[in-house]
Structure formats: structure tokens, C-alpha cells
Amino acid sequence: MKQPLIKIEGVYKDYQLPKKYLFQKAPVFRALHGINLELHKGESFGIVGESGCGKSTLARIVMALDEPTSGTVLFDGQDLFKIPTAELRHLRRNFQMVFQDPYGSLNPRKNILGIVAEPLDTLKEKLSFSQKKERVAKILVEVGLNATDTDKFPHEFSGGQRQRIAIARALITRPSLIVADESVSALDVSVQAQVLNLMMDLQEKYNLTYMFISHDLSVVEYVTDQVAVIYMGQIVEQGTTKALFQRPLHPYTQTLLRAVPDVNPLNKKRKNKLVIPQFEKTTESCPFIDRCIKATKICVNNAPELLENEGQLVACFNAE
Amino acid sequence: MTLLKVQDLCVTLNTSHGPQQVISHINFSMNAGEKLGIVGESGCGKSITALAMMSLLPPDSKTSGKIILEGRDILTLNSKEICSIRGNRIGMIFQEPMTALNPVQQIGAQISESIYLHMKLNQKQTIERVKELMDKVGLPVSRFGLNLYPHQLSGGQRQRVMIAMAIACNPDILIADEPTTALDVTVQEQILDLIRDLADSSGMALIMISHDLGVIAQTTQNVMVMYTGSIVEMGSTVDVFQNMKHPYTYGLFSAIPHAGSSAHLCRKRLSSIPGQVPELHLRPRGCNFADRCSRASKMCKAKDPVATRVSDHHQVWCYHPLKEEDKQ
Numbered sequence: 001m002k003q004p005l006i007k008i009e010g011v012y013k014d015y016q017l018p019k020k021y022l023f024q025k026a027p028v029f030r031a032l033h034g035i036n037l038e039l040h041k042g043e044s045f046g047i048v049g050e051s052g053c054g055k056s057t058l059a060r061i062v063m064a065l066d067e068p069t070s071g072t073v074l075f076d077g078q079d080l081f082k083i084p085t086a087e088l089r090h091l092r093r094n095f096q097m098v099f100q101d102p103y104g105s106l107n108p109r110k111n112i113l114g115i116v117a118e119p120l121d122t123l124k125e126k127l128s129f130s131q132k133k134e135r136v137a138k139i140l141v142e143v144g145l146n147a148t149d150t151d152k153f154p155h156e157f158s159g160g161q162r163q164r165i166a167i168a169r170a171l172i173t174r175p176s177l178i179v180a181d182e183s184v185s186a187l188d189v190s191v192q193a194q195v196l197n198l199m200m201d202l203q204e205k206y207n208l209t210y211m212f213i214s215h216d217l218s219v220v221e222y223v224t225d226q227v228a229v230i231y232m233g234q235i236v237e238q239g240t241t242k243a244l245f246q247r248p249l250h251p252y253t254q255t256l257l258r259a260v261p262d263v264n265p266l267n268k269k270r271k272n273k274l275v276i277p278q279f280e281k282t283t284e285s286c287p288f289i290d291r292c293i294k295a296t297k298i299c300v301n302n303a304p305e306l307l308e309n310e311g312q313l314v315a316c317f318n319a320e
Numbered sequence: 321m322t323l324l325k326v327q328d329l330c331v332t333l334n335t336s337h338g339p340q341q342v343i344s345h346i347n348f349s350m351n352a353g354e355k356l357g358i359v360g361e362s363g364c365g366k367s368i369t370a371l372a373m374m375s376l377l378p379p380d381s382k383t384s385g386k387i388i389l390e391g392r393d394i395l396t397l398n399s400k401e402i403c404s405i406r407g408n409r410i411g412m413i414f415q416e417p418m419t420a421l422n423p424v425q426q427i428g429a430q431i432s433e434s435i436y437l438h439m440k441l442n443q444k445q446t447i448e449r450v451k452e453l454m455d456k457v458g459l460p461v462s463r464f465g466l467n468l469y470p471h472q473l474s475g476g477q478r479q480r481v482m483i484a485m486a487i488a489c490n491p492d493i494l495i496a497d498e499p500t501t502a503l504d505v506t507v508q509e510q511i512l513d514l515i516r517d518l519a520d521s522s523g524m525a526l527i528m529i530s531h532d533l534g535v536i537a538q539t540t541q542n543v544m545v546m547y548t549g550s551i552v553e554m555g556s557t558v559d560v561f562q563n564m565k566h567p568y569t570y571g572l573f574s575a576i577p578h579a580g581s582s583a584h585l586c587r588k589r590l591s592s593i594p595g596q597v598p599e600l601h602l603r604p605r606g607c608n609f610a611d612r613c614s615r616a617s618k619m620c621k622a623k624d625p626v627a628t629r630v631s632d633h634h635q636v637w638c639y640h641p642l643k644e645e646d647k648q
Contacts, residue, residue, distance in 0.1 A: 050504040194592040
């Protein structure tokens with residue numbers, strides 16, 4: 001078995017909440033609850049879940065922007081949180097991020113050259129101004145913009161073009177991993193399709209690995225090879241995209257897939273029924289128990305582990 | 321019976337490039353209890369159409385045409401008469417439940433505001449009405465007090481408060497402007513169900529505005545597709561979504577990744593519409609879509625397209641509507 005590009009092992013992340021009383025111990029919010037993942041080179045890995053489930057926290061940890069409370073993240077065998085800061089800085093050229101909001105993620109006071117060339121400063125070799133300009137012009141053409149756009153400013157571009165600039169900025173250091181956190185959700189469908197096509201072409205050309213975070217299930221299904229579904233900081237189901245979308249095993253995945261409105265106006269069935277919680281939720285019980293239609297007694301006192309079930313990993317006692 | 325009739329509506333807004341027409345010559349009518357969808361990409365004029373019906377456009381905008389609600393033209397009314405319609409006969413749900421609610425006012429007070437204004441009830445009756453509304457939208461008063469503030473509620477619950485405010489005075493028309501865009505799919509499903517059930521049970525007409533084709537397909541009977549301020553295709557939702565004739569509508573449908581279409585299995589690229597929506601001051605003469613359309617001819621670039629009838633309930637504004645064999 002090949003060594004994975006990214007290996008996430010037992011990652012927990014706690015955030016401290018504000019105290020309500022002066023001498024109270026600060027309450028803790030557990031954003032990630034023991035995440036194990038492996039991303040292989042050239043693969044597209046999708047992360048799906050509702051808002052607040054910990055998708056973006058996971059992205060920040062993979063990008064080494066946030067330190068996990070416990071657990072390790074290995075990038076190409078190196079522990080991101082054990083190596084010295086200077087070394088991490090050089091390692092950063094290998095993993096880059098494309099953010100959600102193309103209006104907020106580009107500095108409005110810098111021109112495109114300044115924005116796209118900025119990651120080059122992390123490289124060990126120092127480039128001259130003309131070398132930088134040449135590389136920026138080349139990458140702009142690759143993402144479907146003009147080489148002469150270097151002197152323009154972000155406000156001169158539309159949303160889709162701005163997202164292309166963000167992709168150019170991520171690509172300029174020739175990374176092997178790109179984390180795309182809701183990168184196409186702010187775009188209109190016709191432009192979204194253009195950007196998705198571009199991302200797929202670039203992946204083929206440079207053998208990129210994508211970690212694709214989205215709440216839009218149809219986009220994830222289209223782009224990825226592997227998917228993990230996260231609920232309240234835990235992976236509840238993981239498997240190949242094809243299998244997971246055709247035959248979801250976890251009740252939460254089934255609920256998510258059923259909730260997507262169908263574009264066929266004649267097809268109005270497959271609705272989720274409102275779940276009346278039958279069991280009291282405790283700290284030991286399955287996190288999904290209060291929304292689950294399949295909850296039984298065993299779910300009350302035991303949290304299910306992520307176990308293999310017909311080729312997929314599922315954390316449910318009553319999976320089928 | 322026709323409840324609302326919009327005739328030749330044009331809206332001109334002042335922009336940094338001078339006055340620009342953002343909506344041109346919109347015509348449609350609605351019956352009582354009908355569910356109409358308006359779908360299109362950002363900047364196509366969906367929300368401006370809704371704001372025009374509520375007379376909420378910026379004061380320096382110019383409107384022409386007519387919006388007739390039960391024989392009265394909304395555009396000619398004075399501000400006092402408008403106030404008796406807005407919130408009373410036409411209710412509106414806005415997109416962002418975070419910003420549309422007042423953060424320093426309790427939700428009970430916010431819901432009761434329009435009841436107080438329009439229904440002339442005393443305090444006790446108003447509170448009763450608020451409680452009834454909260455039960456109706458799925459926020460039972462036993463669990464959600466009237467004295468909660470918006471920040472104490474989740475996104476879906478805030479949207480339920482918005483819905484309670486919009487339906488407080490039993491309006492004839494409910495306008496929902498992207499009511500679920502900021503919500504998760506599971507919550508979206510619940511909110512759409514709620515809106516649909518409320519409209520069905522009270523006989524309200526519903527105008528659902530969304531960029532999400534799935535939302536429109538699941539909630540409406542009739543639909544109009546808008547592009548750069550004009551209607552490009554209009555008809556019953558089943559006709560338009562199953563048998564679209566305008567190249568733009570077809571482009572929209574082909575651009576969404578469909579279930580079971582994993583790229584790595586069949587290596588199929590998503591078909592996208594080339595180019596982008598032209599900016600307001602750069603809109604071309606003739607058909608606005610011509611520059612992005614593969615079927616465009618000389619005529620498209622010279623003359624505005626006229627309505628072509630496809631069937632009794634289906635019209636398309638295109639000189640070269642798609643035929644069956646053009647869709648692969």
C-alpha cells in the first residue's frame with residue numbers, strides 16, 4: 001500500500017467557550033471528535049455535513065492553521081505540528097487552500113500580481129520580480145484568464161473570475177494538495193460548472209489531490225472519489241462516492257440525500273418525515289439519536305464505532 | 321380569478337454608470353392560491369421584481385407599467401395606502417433571517433407589529449394571535465417564549481419567525497425571496513414543507529424566488545425564468561422543466577451535476593454556459609443572451625425577442641427555440 005499524502009489520526013479539537021460566571025471552569029465545545037482519514041495522491045476526497053459539524057475546523061487543521069487538541073496530522077510522513085515553524089513554512093507550499101467567498105478572500109488593495117505572487121515568498125529559492133511576473137502570467141492563462149490581467153484589481157472581475165484568481169494563487173507554488181472549502185457555493189450554477197470543469201482539468205494535469213468540502217451533495221458526488229459524512233464532529237459514514245450515494249447506509253446520510261430537492265417537478269416523493277425523538281440523549285449515546293428514525297435501545301448507552309459494512313465504513317448499530 | 325396582474329413593468333435604478341434599466345417589460349398574472357416561481361441567476365432581477373410589488377424600491381428609482389392588485393395599481397398609490405397593503409395583503413419572507421430580524425427586539429414584539437398595525441386588535445387578542453402563529457410555524461409557545469431574542473434561535477427557527485411575521489395578517493400573496501438559501505438541506509426541506517402547507521391550507525398565493533431549480537420544482541405550479549431583467553421562458557413548471565425551449569433554461573439545467581453523474585466514472589465534463597452575465601451598462605442590443613448562445617443569429621443581436629407560444633401554458637422569448645433533437 002502506498003503511503004498516504006495526508007494521514008489524520010485521532011484528531012480531537014476543543015474550543016473554549018466564554019464563561020458564564022467568573023469562577024466557573026470555561027465550558028468546552030468539542031468541534032472534532034476523533035477523526036481518522038487518509039488522503040492518497042491524485043484522489044479527490046469529499047467532506048459533507050451540515051453547518052457547524054466541524055468541516056471547516058478539519059480544513060483548518062489540515063492546513064496547519066489551527067492546532068488539534070490531540071491527535072496527529074502527517075503530511076507525506078511529516079507531523080505538521082511537531083516540525084519547527086521555519087520548516088513548516090517551507091512545507092506550506094505543498095498544501096494550499098481555496099476559500100468560499102471570492103469577494104472576501106482577495107485583498108482589494110493589491111493588484112492581481114501581488115495577490116497571486118504572494119505564496120511564492122514561502123519558497124526557498126528567491127525569485128526576481130520579472131521571474132515572479134512570468135510565473136503569474138503563465139498560471140493566469142492556465143486558469144482561463146489573460147496574462148495581461150496582472151495589473152488589474154479584484155473589483156474589476158466577476159465572482160467566477162475571482163475564484164479563478166484564488167485557484168491561481170493556490171496553484172502557483174505547485175502544491176500537491178488543495179483544500180477547497182465551499183469553493184463553488186457562492187457562484188451561480190452556470191459559472192459553478194465552469195469552475196468545476198477547470199478544477200478537474202487542473203487535477204488531471206498536475207495530479208492534484210483535492211480535499212473538497214461542501215454542503216452541496218450533487219457537487220460532491222460529481223467531483224470526488226471518496227466521501228466522508230461528518231455529523232457533530234464525527235465521521236458517521238465513509239466510502240467510495242459511487243457506493244455511498246447509491247446505497248447510503250447511515251440514517252443521517254439517507255436523510256441528507258432525501259432532503260435534496262429534486263429538479264423533476266413530477267417527482268415529489270421520498271420526503272423525510274419529522275422525527276419525534278423516542279430516546280433521551282445522553283453523553284454516551286449515539287450523537288444522531290434524537291433525529292434518527294432507526295434508533296433502538298442499544299443506541300442510548302453506546303456510541304457506535306466506525307466499522308466496516310459491505311465495503312463502506314459506517315458508525316451505526318442499525319445500518320442496512 | 322386574477323388576483324395580481326403585472327403589466328409592462330420596467331424599473332430603472334441609479335447606478336455608478338448612470339440610470340440603468342434593471343427590469344424591462346415584465347408581464348404576468350397570478351390567480352388566487354396559485355404558486356408561482358421566479359428562477360434565475362444573481363442579478364437577473366428576481367428580487368427587484370419582488371421589491372417593486374412591495375413598493376420597497378429605493379426612492380431614486382423609476383418605475384413604469386402597472387402592478388394591479390384587485391383593481392388597484394400599486395405603483396400609483398400614496399405612501400399611506402401602500403402601508404395598508406404592505407404586510408397586510410402582501411407578506412414577504414426575506415433571504416437572510418439574521419439580518420431581516422431586529423436583533424434588539426423580542427420575537428413576540430416583532431411578530432405582533434403588523435398585527436397591531438393592520439388588524440386593530442387589543443393587546444390580549446394580539447398576544448393570542450402571536451401564540452397561534454408561533455404554533456402554526458412550528459415554534460410552540462410552551463418551548464419558545466415570546467420574549468426570546470433572535471440570537472437565541474437557530475437559522476431555521478429564525479426563518480420560522482420570519483414566516484410568522486409574513487403570514488400574521490393572512491395576506492393574499494406571500495412572497496418568499498430565497499427563503500432557504502442560507503439554510504442546510506435538511507432544514508431547507510422543513511421550511512419548504514411549512515411554506516407549502518401554509519399556502520395550501522389558507523389559500524394564499526405564493527411567489528417563490530430562488531436560484532435553486534430543485535426548490536422551484538418542488539414548490540411551484542408555474543414558473544418564469546429570468547435573465548438580465550427580462551423573462552425568457554414562462555409556463556407551467558412541469559412544461560418548462562421537462563420540455564424547456566430557451567437555450568438559457570437548457571443551459572442552466574445542463575450545468576447542475578445530476579445524481580449518478582460522477583465525473584470519474586464517465587469522465588463527462590459539466591456543460592457550462594460560456595461567458596458570464598453581462599454587466600448592467602454593457603447589456604447588448606437585442607437578445608441579452610445572444611453573446612453566450614450557440615444558436616444566435618443576426619436577428620437576435622438586432623431585435624428584442626418576442627414571445628413565442630409553445631403550448632397553452634408555455635411561452636418562450638426566443639427566435640430559435642430548442643427542438644427535441646437539439647438536446648442530447
